[in-house]
Amino acid sequence: MDFLVGAEDDDGRSRRRSRASSGRGGKRGRRRKRRRNKGGFLAPMLAVLILVGGIGAGGYYGYTWLSDVMTPDDYTGQGTGEVTVEIEAGQTAGDVAQTLVEQDVVKSAKAFTNAIAAAGKSSSLQPGVYLLRKQMSAAAAVELLDPGKQLLDRVTLKEGLRLSDTLTTLAKATGKPLKEFQQAARNARALGLPSYARSRLEGYAFPATYDITPNMSAADILTAMVDRFNETAEKEKLVAGAKELGRTPHEIITIASIVQAESGKADDMGKIARVIYNRLEEGRKLEMDSTVFYGLNKYGIAATNADLESTSPYNTYRRTGLPPGPIGNPGDHAIQAALNPPEGDWRWFVATDPERGITEFASTEAEFFRLKAKFEKSRTGG
Numbered sequence: 478m479d480f481l482v483g484a485e486d487d488d489g490r491s492r493r494r495s496r497a498s499s500g501r502g503g504k505r506g507r508r509r510k511r512r513r514n515k516g517g518f519l520a521p522m523l524a525v526l527i528l529v530g531g532i533g534a535g536g537y538y539g540y541t542w543l544s545d546v547m548t549p550d551d552y553t554g555q556g557t558g559e560v561t562v563e564i565e566a567g568q569t570a571g572d573v574a575q576t577l578v579e580q581d582v583v584k585s586a587k588a589f590t591n592a593i594a595a596a597g598k599s600s601s602l603q604p605g606v607y608l609l610r611k612q613m614s615a616a617a618a619v620e621l622l623d624p625g626k627q628l629l630d631r632v633t634l635k636e637g638l639r640l641s642d643t644l645t646t647l648a649k650a651t652g653k654p655l656k657e658f659q660q661a662a663r664n665a666r667a668l669g670l671p672s673y674a675r676s677r678l679e680g681y682a683f684p685a686t687y688d689i690t691p692n693m694s695a696a697d698i699l700t701a702m703v704d705r706f707n708e709t710a711e712k713e714k715l716v717a718g719a720k721e722l723g724r725t726p727h728e729i730i731t732i733a734s735i736v737q738a739e740s741g742k743a744d745d746m747g748k749i750a751r752v753i754y755n756r757l758e759e760g761r762k763l764e765m766d767s768t769v770f771y772g773l774n775k776y777g778i779a780a781t782n783a784d785l786e787s788t789s790p791y792n793t794y795r796r797t798g799l800p801p802g803p804i805g806n807p808g809d810h811a812i813q814a815a816l817n818p819p820e821g822d823w824r825w826f827v828a829t830d831p832e833r834g835i836t837e838f839a840s841t842e843a844e845f846f847r848l849k850a851k852f853e854k855s856r857t858g859g
Contacts, residue, residue, distance in 0.1 A: 549587035556582070556613025561628070563692055566604040570594075573602060577618060581611050588615040598622075605629065606690040633686040634702075636808030637737040639771070640679040643806060647698060650689070657695040667696060668703045671710070673726040680730045680803025681706045709809050718816040722754075727802065733815035734803035738767035739826070741834030746814035748838050751821045761824070763793035771804035778831055779852075827852050 560580050564573055570593050574586035583589045592615035593599050605627035609618055632650040634643055644658040661668070665676040674681050682699060683706035689698055710716070710726070719729045732753055740746045756763055766780040772789025785792070791800040807815075823838040825845035829852050839845040 549591060550585040551588035551592075551615050552584045552612045553614050555617050556610030558611045560609045560611055561606060561691065562609050562622075563606045563690070564602055564604050564622070568602070568604075570599045570602060573622070577609075582609050582613060583615045583618050584612070585615075589618060592616045593619045603627070605688075606692055627688075628691055630689045631686060632689060634682075634684045634806070636684045636811065637734070637805045638684060639805045640682055641774075643682050643684075647689075647695070651693075651698070653695055658699065661694070661696040661699050664696065668700050669707065670703055671707065671726070673716075674730075675727060675802065677802055678703070680734050680806055682806050683709060684806050684808050709812065713809065713812055713816060715812070715816070722816070728799055729815050730807065730812070731799050731803045733807035733811040734805045735763075735765055735767060736814050737807040737811035738771075738805055739765060739828075739836075740811070741828055741831065741836050743810045745826075745836045746811055747817070747819045748821060748823055749826055749836070750814040750818035752823045752826055752838070754818055755822065755824050757798065759824075760797065762795070762797050763799070765793045768793045768800050768804055772800075778828065779856075830855055 560582055562576060562580060562582065564576075568576075570590055571586065574583070574589040577583045577589055578586050590599075593602075596616070596619050598619060601624070602622060603624040605624065606629065607622055607626060608628055609621050613621075630650050632647060634646060638646070640662065644655060644662060647653070647658055648655040662678045662682075665674065665678065668678065670676065670678065670681055678699065682702040685702075685705055687698070687701060693701075715726050715729060719726045722729070724732075732750060735753060736746050736749045739749050753763060766778070766784075768791045769780045769784050769787060769789070770777055772791030773784060773787055775784070777784075780794075785794045787795075790796060791804065793800060821838075822840045825839040825842075825848070826836050827839070827845070827848035828834075828836050829848055837848050837851075839848055
């Protein structure tokens with residue numbers, strides 16, 4: 478078994494010799510070894526503590542630096558002065574942020590995009606014109622970009638309104654000079670009028686409610702009205718419908734404008750359109766007071782004998798056929814009536830009670846005279 482007991486360790490010393498070591502020398506050796514081990518542990522620990530302390534100090538300053546980097550520049554408060562900002566269709570929150578930075582409304586694009594995301598309004602931005610302030614906080618800017626706070630003029634234009642009255646209404650509503658609208662109305666090509674309009678806006682400035690922003694010019698506003706007409710014409714299949722009736726689209730709009738002017742309510746429009754078609758087909762004069770008044774630039778219910786002497790091309794008591802063009806701007810109901818008149822043999826109609834919008838129809842001349850007498854009686858209060 479000596480070969481086991483006497484086997485050498487890696488360092489060349491025999492196990493027997495190390496076991497035989499005794500006395501003070503052996504104990505001192507062990508004591509020294511412990512001291513060396515203790516010192517070997519403290520030195521790395523001290524280094525670790527110094528390192529951690531260094532990281533802690535650096536971490537604090539690093540955190541401060543990162544915080545400054547991660548927090549975007551932003552103004553504080555509600556800002557000063559006034560700035561008009563327009564959001565265009567299709568713009569993203571990032572696009573709007575850049576516009577706000579360029580106009581010095583917010584200090585940084587990131588501050589705005591963060592604020593609008595925090596408010597949950599990133600997808601609620603609406604095209605329009607808004608009133609903001611210079612150097613305001615991003616959060617305050619987000620609040621003022623609410624769709625309900627848009628700067629606009631809401632204008633409602635009634636069906637049948639003449640172009641001259643339409644332009645006057647628009648000028649008053651927007652504060653723009655009437656001359657600007659009159660000049661814009663003469664530039665048919667710029668407004669996008671259909672070719673069959675014969676370069677005249679009358680009849681094609683579609684009556685509706687329009688939201689008008691301060692940045693819109695007179696031409697922009699009228700173009701929007703023509704665009705609305707074109708949409709309606711397409712929806713109602715105006716061109717195809719006119720062809721089926723043996724008429725041009727311009728003639729249909731002219732008929733629709735007379736229907737609009739003569740009717741007291743939408744339910745009567747189809748019958749009035751049928752009266753017009755029946756008289757045209759028989760070669761009768763239309764004898765419409767509304768066309769006479771338009772030619773005279775007057776308003777009224779019943780034309781006088783003096784009015785009927787007018788030489789205007791719109792005097793349908795003296796001239797056969799349709800007048801040269803529309804006498805107002807018809808709405809969609811009137812256009813529908815002109816395209817789809819009901820069957821019937823009516824050749825006359827009389828507004829027997831204009832105040833209540835009551836119109837009665839006649840197929841014979843005798844019936845017409847009876848209705849006319851009824852109208853005269855209501856006018857005199859008899």
